[in-house]
Amino acid sequence: MISKETIFMYTASAIVVLFTVVYLYYKNIYSYWKKLGVYHLEPTFFFGNAKDRVLFKKSFHEFHRDLYFKFKGHRYAGYYLGRRASLVILDPDIIKCIMIKDFNHFTDRQTMKFRTSEYISEMLINLKGSKWKRMRGQLTPAFTSGKLRTMEHLVDICCNNMSDFLNENIKSEQGYELEMKDFFGKFTLDVIATCAFGVESNSLKDENGGFASRVSKFASLSIMKRLSLYIVLLFMPGIARFVPLSFFNMEVIHFLANVIKEAKKFRQSTGQKRNDFLQLLLDSETDLDKNDKNKSKDDVLTEAQVVAQSVLFLIAGFETSSTLLTFTCYELAINQTIQVKLREEICSVLKRYNGKCSYEAMQEMPLLDMVLMETLRMHPPVAQLERVSTQDYTLPDSNLLLKKGMTVQIPVIGLHYDPEYYPDPYKFEPNRFSPDEKAKRSHYVFLPFGTGPRNCIGLRFALMSTKRGMVHLLKDFSINLSSQMTVPYEYSKHSMLLKAKDGIRLSFNKLSE
Numbered sequence: 001m002i003s004k005e006t007i008f009m010y011t012a013s014a015i016v017v018l019f020t021v022v023y024l025y026y027k028n029i030y031s032y033w034k035k036l037g038v039y040h041l042e043p044t045f046f047f048g049n050a051k052d053r054v055l056f057k058k059s060f061h062e063f064h065r066d067l068y069f070k071f072k073g074h075r076y077a078g079y080y081l082g083r084r085a086s087l088v089i090l091d092p093d094i095i096k097c098i099m100i101k102d103f104n105h106f107t108d109r110q111t112m113k114f115r116t117s118e119y120i121s122e123m124l125i126n127l128k129g130s131k132w133k134r135m136r137g138q139l140t141p142a143f144t145s146g147k148l149r150t151m152e153h154l155v156d157i158c159c160n161n162m163s164d165f166l167n168e169n170i171k172s173e174q175g176y177e178l179e180m181k182d183f184f185g186k187f188t189l190d191v192i193a194t195c196a197f198g199v200e201s202n203s204l205k206d207e208n209g210g211f212a213s214r215v216s217k218f219a220s221l222s223i224m225k226r227l228s229l230y231i232v233l234l235f236m237p238g239i240a241r242f243v244p245l246s247f248f249n250m251e252v253i254h255f256l257a258n259v260i261k262e263a264k265k266f267r268q269s270t271g272q273k274r275n276d277f278l279q280l281l282l283d284s285e286t287d288l289d290k291n292d293k294n295k296s297k298d299d300v301l302t303e304a305q306v307v308a309q310s311v312l313f314l315i316a317g318f319e320t321s322s323t324l325l326t327f328t329c330y331e332l333a334i335n336q337t338i339q340v341k342l343r344e345e346i347c348s349v350l351k352r353y354n355g356k357c358s359y360e361a362m363q364e365m366p367l368l369d370m371v372l373m374e375t376l377r378m379h380p381p382v383a384q385l386e387r388v389s390t391q392d393y394t395l396p397d398s399n400l401l402l403k404k405g406m407t408v409q410i411p412v413i414g415l416h417y418d419p420e421y422y423p424d425p426y427k428f429e430p431n432r433f434s435p436d437e438k439a440k441r442s443h444y445v446f447l448p449f450g451t452g453p454r455n456c457i458g459l460r461f462a463l464m465s466t467k468r469g470m471v472h473l474l475k476d477f478s479i480n481l482s483s484q485m486t487v488p489y490e491y492s493k494h495s496m497l498l499k500a501k502d503g504i505r506l507s508f509n510k511l512s513e
């Protein structure tokens with residue numbers, strides 16, 4: 001019979017061996033950048049350099065901005081996200097090589113292949129290599145300027161609904177107070193739903209906000225789910241494909257998938273066709289061009305692929321565009337002189353065009369464009385971009401060999417706040433985006449939509465719809481800070497997307513005739 005002392009000895013030895021193995025394993029992993037002679041942050045055991053993020057002590061945006069300034073002065077630098085070594089690129093010339101010149105070495109993003117629905121894995125944003133290229137080619141025709149022009153009147157209907165809503169609710173001189181993300185979330189969702197899928201909704205009128213309030217929860221996960229995601233992502237990426245987790249709230253994804261399927265069924269049963277995004281996908285799915293000898297079976301989309309892209313467009317466009325509108329209004333409420341100047345520009349252009357918000361009229365509003373760009377600089381919805389090397393690659397003007405599979409990060413928010421490119425970076429100064437000022441700096445230090453062949457496919461749609469939204473608002477209403485709003489706002493620490501912890505509360509007043 002084995003004595004208690006012997007069992008204790010064996011257990012203690014096993015624990016010591018286990019800890020030693022884990023310690024040596026991490027020591028080896030954490031020597032990666034040192035061995036390559038790359039400037040890096042000293043990691044702490046287990047967390048690498050991501051402790052403040054994993055424990056939600058810093059918001060995603062603050063984490064990445066702080067990281068950039070720890071590395072400032074270096075062309076590139078390394079850190080550890082848990083176990084994962086990542087390289088941050090600070091030099092705009094190297095950014096250009098990765099995103100454009102040598103793009104064929106960096107076609108992919110780092111994606112976690114969780115055991116999750118096809119709707120997620122088939123989304124353009126998650127596709128890799130040739131599969132991504134083919135899908136991107138199939139979707140691009142939906143975003144040509146010709147297509148966008150056919151959507152302008154649909155956006156204007158949503159803008160009029162927004163103005164009607166405000167007019168009905170502004171009852172006194174005190175104005176009408178709103179949480180902007182919620183308000184613009186509803187507006188943006190209506191815009192995308194009608195332009196892309198012919199689904200007409202007036203979420204601002206709908207008292208339960210049914211459609212909008214459900215979709216807005218697409219990234220809401222319980223704390224437990226979020227923690228599990230972080231743990232798998234940072235410490236056990238190898239087991240991801242066995243774990244039924246997702247960055248998205250799957251209830252919302254399935255709800256949206258059903259909405260798309262219903263719209264599709266309706267069109268197929270009535271024979272109705274529209275000149276929109278869903279139609280492009282449906283034509284590709286049913287392969288109307290069966291006689292086209294140039295088409296292979298890979299060019300035909302499956303239903304899951306159609307639904308996946310549709311859901312992606314709704315959520316990618318909804319979150320980012322509503323964030324841009326929210327922070328544009330926030331900055332205009334703080335900077336009243338700029339608000340007045342912008343309104344003057346809008347009203348004088350509209351007067352020339354008999355009050356019509358035509359395509360040509362929109363081209364004559366340079367200040368509007370500059371205000372949106374400066375908002376995107378200070379409040380970029382996406383804080384950093386990622387690419388993965390798909391082949392071994394030597395970084396330009398260096399001896400650093402990036403092995404296939406290495407993650408490189410482009411620190412969007414850091415570049416946007418770097419005083420070398422943007423003096424006094426915390427000041428809202430639209431003039432930084434005048435043609436003269438833009439010509440003074442690299443294109444690669446302003447990346448709210450990414451850049452290169454894998455940039456944001458919805459860029460032009462986003463700018464067209466947010467500009468029209470702002471024109472409709474500013475011509476009839478003044479925007480002010482609510483007495484409950486603290487400036488500057490505090491970032492939410494729980495979201496990877498840009499969010500104010502307590503929301504952005506502003507108040508609208510009717511302008512006198």
Ligand code: HEM
Binds near residue numbers: 314324447453462
């Ligand atoms: C202000 C609004 C928006 C911002 C700031 C924004 C930003 C971004 C960024 C930073 C990326 C990554 C680009 C890269 O890695 O280089 C991206 C990708 C993407 N965006 Fe947007 N976006 C916006 C609006 C939209 C809209 C309206 C749609 C769709 C209707 C959309 C659909 C997509 C898709 C599908 C991708 C993935 C592209 C690919 O992987 O090929 N976005 N967006």
